[in-house]
Amino acid sequence: MSTSDGRVLVVDDDAAFRFAMRKALGRLGYRVDEAAGGHEGVRKLEVGDPPDAALLDLRMDDLDGLEVLRRCSRVPTKFVVLTGHGTVDAAVQAMKLGAFSFLEKPVDADILQPLLDQAIAEARRGRGAASAGSAASDFAPPLVGTSAEMEEVRSFVARVGPTDETVALYGETGTGKEVVARHLHLRSPRESGRFVALNAACVPRDLFESELFGHKKGAFTGATGDRLGLFREANGGTLFIDELGELPLESQAKLLRALEERKVRGVGEAREIPVDVRIVAATNRDLWSEVQAGRFREDLYFRLQVFPLRLPPLRERVEDVPELAVHLLERIGGAPRRLAPDAIKALTSYEWPGNVRELLNVLRRASLFATGEVLDGELVRRMIAASVFAHPSATMARASTPVARVLAPSAPSSSDEEMSLAELERTHIERTLARMGGNITKAATSLGIDRRTLQRKLRGYGIAAGDE
Known part of the structure; x- marks a missing residue:
């Protein structure tokens, strides 16, 4: 259970999803507020003391998530963009507009919690720097690399x-x-x-x-x-x-x-x-x-x-990647992390279409899901596969792989990598339902969708979806 007292705003026009997120995140210790659409979300983000983090739906009828990001570019809130219709292009655009991370629905609270904790910690560090007056604007990260x-x-x-x-x-x-x-x-x-x-x-x-x-x-x-x-x-x-x-x-x-x-x-x-x-x-x-x-x-x-x-892209100065990765791990903070030799090999074998920003996101995710202080090659490769900047020709990542699925605690099997998006969604739903002992209500809450939506999906899979 999280002991975080972080404030989280859920911006989504799906009332059932907002209710499920409020219940799930409330149990984890967060203080949760809701906004029933993009316009209400902008008002709550721009007036008064903004929340530490926001879960922002990408597709809403009144004002979509990308437009919310544009309008709130100066708000110190960290945005985790959630969508049931994820595409790589949308993820890249969200990241360019300042999103902290991007996940596909349904997303398990166990996956979301460490991501939220890190977003809240970074939001508070940023506010602390800003409160120090001109110190924040006087700071420039070092130009790392000997290439x-x-x-x-x-x-x-x-x-x-x-x-x-x-x-x-x-x-x-x-x-x-x-x-x-x-x-x-x-x-x-x-x-x-x-x-x-x-x-x-x-x-x-x-x-x-x-x-x-x-x-x-x-x-x-x-x-x-x-x-x-x-x-x-x-x-x-x-x-x-x-x-x-x-x-x-x-x-x-x-x-x-x-x-x-x-x-x-x-x-x-x-x-x-x-x-x-x-x-x-x-x-x-x-x-x-x-x-x-x-x-x-x-x-x-x-x-x-x-x-x-x-400015050269990272693929043109790959010899700088190990030193840059060590620097970024220090910048991320939290428990000290070290890179195993096979992790460094994984990092230097990837093309980095998202450059330093993508490398930072991969290391953030690896730090969140590491079980010890050493980040090994298998973990790093999984986190690269979850990168929203991945493109179909990249040798270590697949653009069609749902981010939330790759971030699951166990690494995807080779058969998982060949699945379509619909097949991966079905697999995730079935595993969640099994983990909840067949309880549809609990499974729906964990998945972040309403009970009727889950029943409809299960009937489409030919799985009995009656009352528990």
Whole structure:
């Protein structure tokens, strides 16, 4: 039983699922609240003291889970996204929007509990850092690795950081673009100023101007108060704009003007305000191709190309993986963990399409399910197989394998790996029902679905589904 007093919000439009989760998590010691849809979830997340963690359904009728993630990008809550219709693309998008983890329904509370405990611990550590004032924005994780590629990155930071020039960072998702941006800030004369970050993919298209430049109260529907905007929040410091390619063309024009004139005008404001901000922009797109396709302004492209840097994907610096894994295990915290030689071999044999972010998630899961201080190769391979970034051609992971199934306490058999998604779901349901001694109500609660749904599935399998 968990002794956690963590606060968890269940955001789902299925009342039976919310009830089952409240009962199951309540028994484990969590303080549980409910939101009957996406809009109610956003209200509860943005008003007052937000919860430590949220279980967020991906598909809801009023506002889907991805949109909730976009709107709550600044909320310090850790989101575990749950769905009965899991796809790798949806999982990748959820992770890009800041989700802590992604699991498919039905999910056993025994699997969910350690994940929630870790999410709550990380949320509280983050709040502790934020309460220390500027210390949180002054921190930058080290640039780990001795490869030639990482030496080039460190050399770039050392030379360009002390200047006041605009920097454009290119690289795949998860390559550490924000980490490099923070190092550039700390190397600059602006280090005593604020480092402000914006993920453009998390901002609704009609709110970009307000987010960047601010607005006056009443300037548009929903503008219930004045807002400074990120340019003015970062005045005297650095503004990091991630996913730059997501900016709509009209916002690109205003960003270009702000860069050239060093002035901004908020929505509904009568005059321009001078700002002194260094811009570090980042993208995982080929911006020149975007220019040729008419989706990105050519003049803004060249304005940003003062100091461009490409960050290497992890597969191009595989020799850094062991050192990086040790560093990430220390960052995860909790019980000390060590990597066995066969675990290191497993880590260096994988392609890491999700880069450092994916490696961190794999190590998080391995730490949760380890029975001792040593992470062995078999455990690490199972956790890689559960990676939501896995793609069909990866040799150690299968995109069709449900995450919750792979995370189960016993490793999947070779026959399990060849099962379809429907077959894996049936196997999981049958094993849960057997573990509950045939009690349908208990099995439904453990699976996180209502009793009638479970009975309907069992009848479809040709299994008697009457009263216990």
